[in-house]
Amino acid sequence: MAGLRLEGIRHSLLEPVDLSLAPGGLVFLSGPSGSGKSLLLRAIADLDPNQGEVWLGAETRSAMAPALWRRRVGLLPAESAWWAETVGEHLPDPETGVAPDRSDVAHYLNHLGLGTEVLDWSIARLSTGERQRLALIRLLAQRPEALLLDEVTANLDPTNRRRVEGLIDDYRRNEEAPVLWVSHDPDQRARLGGRSFVIRGGRLEPEP
Amino acid sequence: MIHLSPWDLGLASLLVLLLAGMSWRLRLGVEGRVLIAAARSTLQLMLVGLVLKILFNQTSLPLIGLMALVMLSAAGFEVMQRQKRRYLGHWGYSIGVFSMFLSSFSVTLLALTVIIGVDPWYQPQYLIPLLGMLLGNTMSGVAIALDNLTRHAWESRGPIEARLLAGGTWEQAIEGVRRESLRSGLIPIVNAMGTAGLVSLPGMMTGQILAGGPPLEAAKYQLMIMFLIAAGTGLGSMAAVWIGSRRLFDERHRLRLDRLRVSEGSKPRPA
Numbered sequence: 001m002a003g004l005r006l007e008g009i010r011h012s013l014l015e016p017v018d019l020s021l022a023p024g025g026l027v028f029l030s031g032p033s034g035s036g037k038s039l040l041l042r043a044i045a046d047l048d049p050n051q052g053e054v055w056l057g058a059e060t061r062s063a064m065a066p067a068l069w070r071r072r073v074g075l076l077p078a079e080s081a082w083w084a085e086t087v088g089e090h091l092p093d094p095e096t097g098v099a100p101d102r103s104d105v106a107h108y109l110n111h112l113g114l115g116t117e118v119l120d121w122s123i124a125r126l127s128t129g130e131r132q133r134l135a136l137i138r139l140l141a142q143r144p145e146a147l148l149l150d151e152v153t154a155n156l157d158p159t160n161r162r163r164v165e166g167l168i169d170d171y172r173r174n175e176e177a178p179v180l181w182v183s184h185d186p187d188q189r190a191r192l193g194g195r196s197f198v199i200r201g202g203r204l205e206p207e208p
Numbered sequence: 209m210i211h212l213s214p215w216d217l218g219l220a221s222l223l224v225l226l227l228a229g230m231s232w233r234l235r236l237g238v239e240g241r242v243l244i245a246a247a248r249s250t251l252q253l254m255l256v257g258l259v260l261k262i263l264f265n266q267t268s269l270p271l272i273g274l275m276a277l278v279m280l281s282a283a284g285f286e287v288m289q290r291q292k293r294r295y296l297g298h299w300g301y302s303i304g305v306f307s308m309f310l311s312s313f314s315v316t317l318l319a320l321t322v323i324i325g326v327d328p329w330y331q332p333q334y335l336i337p338l339l340g341m342l343l344g345n346t347m348s349g350v351a352i353a354l355d356n357l358t359r360h361a362w363e364s365r366g367p368i369e370a371r372l373l374a375g376g377t378w379e380q381a382i383e384g385v386r387r388e389s390l391r392s393g394l395i396p397i398v399n400a401m402g403t404a405g406l407v408s409l410p411g412m413m414t415g416q417i418l419a420g421g422p423p424l425e426a427a428k429y430q431l432m433i434m435f436l437i438a439a440g441t442g443l444g445s446m447a448a449v450w451i452g453s454r455r456l457f458d459e460r461h462r463l464r465l466d467r468l469r470v471s472e473g474s475k476p477r478p479a
Contacts, residue, residue: 046460047369066461071375081366083384092374142375 002057004044004073004146004178009052011036011043016052017204019197021146021178026194029182030207035199037182038078041148044180045075056146074144078151080135087126087134088119092142108137111167113160128155136164140171147172147179153188165192209420221246263332272332276313276339283308283347290351293358293468295455300469303451304350311444312342315436323432341412341433342440345397349441350448353393357452358468360385368463378457386453393445397438404434 001023008016013036021027031037043050046066054061054073061069084090091105106116112133118126126134132155139147147168153161169192172179183189189196196207224246231239263271287304294300316339320329329335361368364385371381404410405427409417412433416426458464 045373047372047462049458049462049464067372067375067377070373075373077369077373079366081370083364083367083371090374138374 001176002059002145002178003055004180005055006044007053007055009040009043009050009054011039011048011050013039013202014199014204015202019180019204021180023178024172024176025178026172026192027178027180028189028192028194028196029180029199029204030184030189030196031199036202037199038150040199041075041150041180041182044148045070045073047075071142072144073146073148074139074142075148076135076139076150076152078154080131080138082123082131085122086119087121087123090138091119105137105141108140108167111170112137112163129157129160132156133160133164136167140167143175144177145175146177147181149179149181149183151182151184153183153185161188209418221250260332260336263336267328267331269330272330272335275332275336279340279343280305280309280312283343286347287351287354291355291358293362293470295358295452296467296469299455299467303448303455304347304354307350307444307447307451308343308346310447311440311442312339312346315440315443316342319432319436338433338436342437345437346440346444348396349393349445352396353389353445354448354452356389356392357385357449358456360388361453361456361463362465362468365463365465372461372463378454378461378463381461381463382453382456386449390445390449393449394442397434397441401434401438404430410434 003023003025004021006017006019008018010016013034017040019027029037029040039048042048043052044054046054046061046069056064056069056073061073064072082090105119109116109118114130114133118130118134123131132152136152149168152168153164156164165188168179168181171177179194181194197204198207199205224242228239228242231237231242259275263275284301284305287308288294288300291300295303316335317329319338320326320334324334326334361382368381368385372378400408400410410430410433413426413430416429417423455467456464
């Protein structure tokens with residue numbers, strides 16, 4: 001139950017960004033392609049060199065080990081990448097003490113219209129849409145306290161888009177996790193509510 | 209031992225000319241490189257023969273040290289040349305030089321003092337050929353391992369960053385790439401050991417036999433050299449891959465492909 005606060009986050013394409021998300025708060029981000037939306041999310045997750053500070057509740061990013069920060073402030077990129085052979089191998093390892101609870105995973109799978117047998121499937125046989133949905137489950141299984149989502153419903157059919165939206169919304173409400181969501185879809189923003197910002201000319205502006 | 213006259217060497221060089229001619233005829237496009245490499249080796253080997261002649265008469269540690277340094281810096285340059293995506297700044301050179309220094313010099317020293325027991329340990333007749341052979345092989349191993357490391361890291365940007373995002377440390381994220389590149393650096397020497405004697409008589413043993421040495425003695429020396437080379441190559445590749453993979457990440461565990469040179473014709477994806 002922590003808010004997410006950006007304080008002067010800056011990267012090459014963007015002027016310093018100040019933004020505050022309450023616990024469970026939802027903010028949509030849009031802007032022309034190449035305007036630096038993805039780069040902003042990457043900067044918050046500390047994946048690219050950037051200046052500024054991010055607060056998760058009362059804790060600062062700079063005082064936290066990078067691996068822990070990325071586990072707690074989860075980024076879901078537009079294109080999912082996989083490093084092991086099967087789906088199951090990608091889920092958080094009980095040994096590391098991160099979210100060993102597989103019943104969560106089963107619940108998520110069910111919610112997105114997938115069975116638990118997909119855990120044994122090899123990554124190579126997944127469709128783009130399946131990968132996208134499983135990447136979300138992979139992210140939620142590490143129980144992030146804040147979500148950074150980058151066009152996560154872009155490759156999905158309407159049914160699955162609704163399912164994914166529903167799952168994210170449930171997670172946001174139940175865990176009171178702030179969600180920063182890059183989306184081009186005005187209907188999606190209308191469906192889910194929340195505040196909207198747009199990046200214009202390197203500046204973050206509120207959108208009515 | 210039968211002495212070789214310049215005439216004999218000239219005859220042998222005709223074969224290289226023939227090869228260059230064939231390359232030109234078949235449009236393989238390597239004739240220039242063949243000729244330049246042949247000319248280089250002629251010049252370098254003649255020179256080193258002269259230098260060694262002087263060195264052997266003196267047994268002076270500073271002179272031998274200088275020679276060893278020249279060999280090391282040449283090997284470092286060669287490693288750098290073989291990288292498709294080399295590290296920017298001094299790293300492109302120093303990772304290779306440092307890991308070769310670490311492995312070749314320590315293994316040579318060990319061989320001279322403990323295994324062979326040369327007195328004084330820096331007697332050039334032993335030191336220079338041993339060091340040369342170790343450097344030459346370590347150089348190949350380090351060059352292959354580093355090249356694989358940087359190329360795989362470049363291609364696996366997605367999976368590496370996915371592991372970082374899943375809460376992994378830089379070491380977990382690069383683990384697979386690291387293992388793969390280390391393996392590729394070790395394969396040549398492992399293969400060489402596996403086929404030695406069966407398919408090929410290794411160069412050093414051949415030389416000793418041609419020079420009239422007893423074959424069993426030559427085999428024993430060859431065996432020792434191969435063990436030394438295996439250890440040196442392994443150590444050198446490990447050092448290079450460790451330092452190299454560390455350099456691919458910064459203190460916040462970010463994958464920093466901007467620390468590598470962009471090869472011609474391609475630009476890094478602006479994420």
